[in-house]
Amino acid sequence: MTKSGANLNDLAQHLGLSKATVSRALNGYEDISEATKRRVLETALELGYEPSTSARRLAIRQTETIGLVLPAATGEASGSFISEFTASVANALTPQGFDLLVHSSQGESDPVSGYRKLVRARKVDGFIVIRTREQDARVDWLLEQGVPFVAHGRTARANEHAWFDIDAGQAFYQATQHLIALGHRRIAMISGGDLLYSSRLREQGFREAMKDSGLFVPEHYVTEGDLSGLEGVRRGAELLSAPERPTAVLCVNDATAFGMIKAVRDAGLRVPHDVSVIGYDGVALGELLDPPLTTMTRSIGESGQMVARLLFEVLRGASPRQHQTLWPAELLRRASDGPAP
Amino acid sequence: MTKSGANLNDLAQHLGLSKATVSRALNGYEDISEATKRRVLETALELGYEPSTSARRLAIRQTETIGLVLPAATGEASGSFISEFTASVANALTPQGFDLLVHSSQGESDPVSGYRKLVRARKVDGFIVIRTREQDARVDWLLEQGVPFVAHGRTARANEHAWFDIDAGQAFYQATQHLIALGHRRIAMISGGDLLYSSRLREQGFREAMKDSGLFVPEHYVTEGDLSGLEGVRRGAELLSAPERPTAVLCVNDATAFGMIKAVRDAGLRVPHDVSVIGYDGVALGELLDPPLTTMTRSIGESGQMVARLLFEVLRGASPRQHQTLWPAELLRRASDGPAP
DNA sequence: GTTGACACCGAAACCGGTTTCGGAAATAGT
DNA sequence: ACTATTTCCGAAACCGGTTTCGGTGTCAAC
Numbered sequence: 001m002t003k004s005g006a007n008l009n010d011l012a013q014h015l016g017l018s019k020a021t022v023s024r025a026l027n028g029y030e031d032i033s034e035a036t037k038r039r040v041l042e043t044a045l046e047l048g049y050e051p052s053t054s055a056r057r058l059a060i061r062q063t064e065t066i067g068l069v070l071p072a073a074t075g076e077a078s079g080s081f082i083s084e085f086t087a088s089v090a091n092a093l094t095p096q097g098f099d100l101l102v103h104s105s106q107g108e109s110d111p112v113s114g115y116r117k118l119v120r121a122r123k124v125d126g127f128i129v130i131r132t133r134e135q136d137a138r139v140d141w142l143l144e145q146g147v148p149f150v151a152h153g154r155t156a157r158a159n160e161h162a163w164f165d166i167d168a169g170q171a172f173y174q175a176t177q178h179l180i181a182l183g184h185r186r187i188a189m190i191s192g193g194d195l196l197y198s199s200r201l202r203e204q205g206f207r208e209a210m211k212d213s214g215l216f217v218p219e220h221y222v223t224e225g226d227l228s229g230l231e232g233v234r235r236g237a238e239l240l241s242a243p244e245r246p247t248a249v250l251c252v253n254d255a256t257a258f259g260m261i262k263a264v265r266d267a268g269l270r271v272p273h274d275v276s277v278i279g280y281d282g283v284a285l286g287e288l289l290d291p292p293l294t295t296m297t298r299s300i301g302e303s304g305q306m307v308a309r310l311l312f313e314v315l316r317g318a319s320p321r322q323h324q325t326l327w328p329a330e331l332l333r334r335a336s337d338g339p340a341p
Numbered sequence: 342m343t344k345s346g347a348n349l350n351d352l353a354q355h356l357g358l359s360k361a362t363v364s365r366a367l368n369g370y371e372d373i374s375e376a377t378k379r380r381v382l383e384t385a386l387e388l389g390y391e392p393s394t395s396a397r398r399l400a401i402r403q404t405e406t407i408g409l410v411l412p413a414a415t416g417e418a419s420g421s422f423i424s425e426f427t428a429s430v431a432n433a434l435t436p437q438g439f440d441l442l443v444h445s446s447q448g449e450s451d452p453v454s455g456y457r458k459l460v461r462a463r464k465v466d467g468f469i470v471i472r473t474r475e476q477d478a479r480v481d482w483l484l485e486q487g488v489p490f491v492a493h494g495r496t497a498r499a500n501e502h503a504w505f506d507i508d509a510g511q512a513f514y515q516a517t518q519h520l521i522a523l524g525h526r527r528i529a530m531i532s533g534g535d536l537l538y539s540s541r542l543r544e545q546g547f548r549e550a551m552k553d554s555g556l557f558v559p560e561h562y563v564t565e566g567d568l569s570g571l572e573g574v575r576r577g578a579e580l581l582s583a584p585e586r587p588t589a590v591l592c593v594n595d596a597t598a599f600g601m602i603k604a605v606r607d608a609g610l611r612v613p614h615d616v617s618v619i620g621y622d623g624v625a626l627g628e629l630l631d632p633p634l635t636t637m638t639r640s641i642g643e644s645g646q647m648v649a650r651l652l653f654e655v656l657r658g659a660s661p662r663q664h665q666t667l668w669p670a671e672l673l674r675r676a677s678d679g680p681a682p
Numbered sequence: 683g684t685t686g687a688c689a690c691c692g693a694a695a696c697c698g699g700t701t702t703c704g705g706a707a708a709t710a711g712t
Numbered sequence: 713a714c715t716a717t718t719t720c721c722g723a724a725a726c727c728g729g730t731t732t733c734g735g736t737g738t739c740a741a742c
Binding site for chain 3: 719724726730740
């Protein structure tokens with residue numbers, strides 16, 4: 001892997017200058033004359049010189065790398081989110097000379113162990129934490145260790161760390177209002193439990209909207225899936241066989257909504273004629289469903305960029321308190337919602 | 342990031358030994374007595390010593406990192422593939438002490454530039470190349486530079502490099518035979534053009550099976566999508582409005598198949614009663630469709646592990662010729678295929 | 683009592699950059 | 713003309729490991 005010949009020493013000798021001067025010239029220091037700077041740049045180009053990243057990292061005591069550890073149980077549900085998010089983060093890192101190190105914590109029972117490994121080996125300067133939970137062991141540990149990071153999603157300790165989040169609670173509030181405006185009264189929700197803090201917040205958004213409209217939510221109208229389509233089918237079937245069948249069901253994510261739609265079909269009913277269904281995520285496949293899924297969404301790519309930007313601020317030493325960003329989601333109305341029967 | 346105190350020097354002094362001895366003790370060299378080895382290990386543990394990865398990488402002239410550059414136009418179609426594949430690769434790399442560096446080539450017109458950057462900066466020891474095309478500029482360049490890599494998927498130069506691939510051609514051959522056995526004669530296919538070499542191979546598998554059964558494939562029966570669901574809808578609509586409407590359609594991937602199913606529905610027909618549809622990929626959401634999608638598949642996680650394993654062989658200096666692996670795919674029969682009308 | 687082999691360990695070079703500190707030359711100030 | 717600044721560059725230390733090459737000390741062999 002060291003076929004490219006020229007290192008800093010070669011370059012310096014070739015120029016009749018010292019390593020120090022060449023290094024500073026290449027890094028644009030002010031105390032090098034314009035003339036030599038130019039000369040150095042030219043010769044560097046000519047010799048095809050490129051600094052060794054390993055040497056650089058050792059010298060500057062930074063890795064210029066940020067870590068992303070993929071959660072263990074990342075079902076198909078969040079597949080496209082993860083790939084798109086990863087790509088956009090990597091993309092935002094590149095212009096700053098940073099790399100993205102992806103680690104997987106499959107097969108490890110402890111969600112923190114991946115982080116611990118990377119920190120102890122000093123392989124990264126900071127982390128991006130995704131799919132946050134309300135009580136998040138990873139966040140606890142990073143906070144305790146004082147490792148820089150920004151979370152995509154809030155936690156119970158959101159006021160202590162930098163985060164970026166989509167205001168899914170607000171989105172569910174509005175979606176609920178939307179359904180109410182369509183005449184629905186018996187509205188249910190398939191939540192995602194504690195797998196995702198956002199799941200609870202979505203639930204709260206739904207509950208508040210109902211309360212604000214003076215509508216009652218029976219106990220069994222809020223049920224907990226696991227963000228998967230299969231659970232959507234099961235929970236959906238339960239909801240539909242309940243004594244007072246709901247006329248609309250909000251789903252914590254699109255995968256669950258797909259399952260819900262299947263459950264409606266299995267029950268011999270139709271969407272949205274008998275039951276309206278709304279999801280969250282905006283996966284492209286929703287467009288192809290029968291009917292096309294109404295959902296809530298926000299550009300994943302923009303989220304990734306935003307998170308990366310926040311992380312740079314944090315690395316620069318900014319207080320996390322000033323780097324907590326909430327963006328609204330939009331209701332993408334397709335055809336799985338309609339007036340109450 | 343250098344809060345952890347002990348480095349090799351500290352450790353050596355603390356032990357009254359030299360750096361060299363301590364280093365060799367930690368790396369299990371034979372010329373260190375068992376007694377001191379033990380002593381070193383213990384003290385290292387006690388002091389919480391962990392070698393600096395940056396220093397190590399500089400010294401051994403290796404990065405112990407492999408690069409994965411995400412293709413620019415990776416639509417939602419391959420989202421879950423990429424995330425799952427990435428995770429499994431990262432997972433397989435960890436036990437060997439290797440890291441996965443993910444780079445994105447969004448916004449860059451040249452598919453090679455990402456690779457060039459990583460190689461010049463000496464940030465990786467090798468690459469994993471995904472979504473290969475028949476004429477693949479990335480493979481050409483890596484071959485030319487002599488950079489170690491293994492491809493997930495074949496190319497026109499498959500005999501020159503290491504690769505791992507699923508035998509999708511064979512899978513399509515069998516799927517076609519399966520449809521023929523069900524009585525279908527007018528079978529069409531929505532291909533993926535040159536975006537993916539595998540797409541052509543799938544097409545060939547289909548064509549051969551037809552030929553081997555003495556069936557004719559009209560010109561317009563093989564049409565080219567772009568692997569997206571939307572194109573599936575469009576191409577599907579075209580196929581259905583053709584004079585001799587096909588009774589079965591093979592789709593290059595599941596996303597396209599989803600689109601095809603929608604096209605059938607839009608045309609007022611039913612799957613599989615009027616038209617059978619078969620996809621490829623085995624995405625979980627296919628299970629929730631109406632009807633559940635018949636598809637071809639092979640574990641993505643196993644593929645990732647296999648690719649990683651091959652890469653280690655290549656890095657060890659093995660000839661690429663001995664590291665070309667083809668695995669069969671399986672037909673996952675759900676409910677979108679049936680007897681010819 | 684040498685000698686040779688062997689088991690263990692240390693000094694120092696090296697990997698390839700960055701950074702501190704100071705010195706020489708050129709310029710400005712009086 | 714002589715000092716005081718600047719301007720520009722070099723020597724050397726440093727980052728934290730690995731590796732080469734010897735150099736002891738011990739023990740068996742002769």
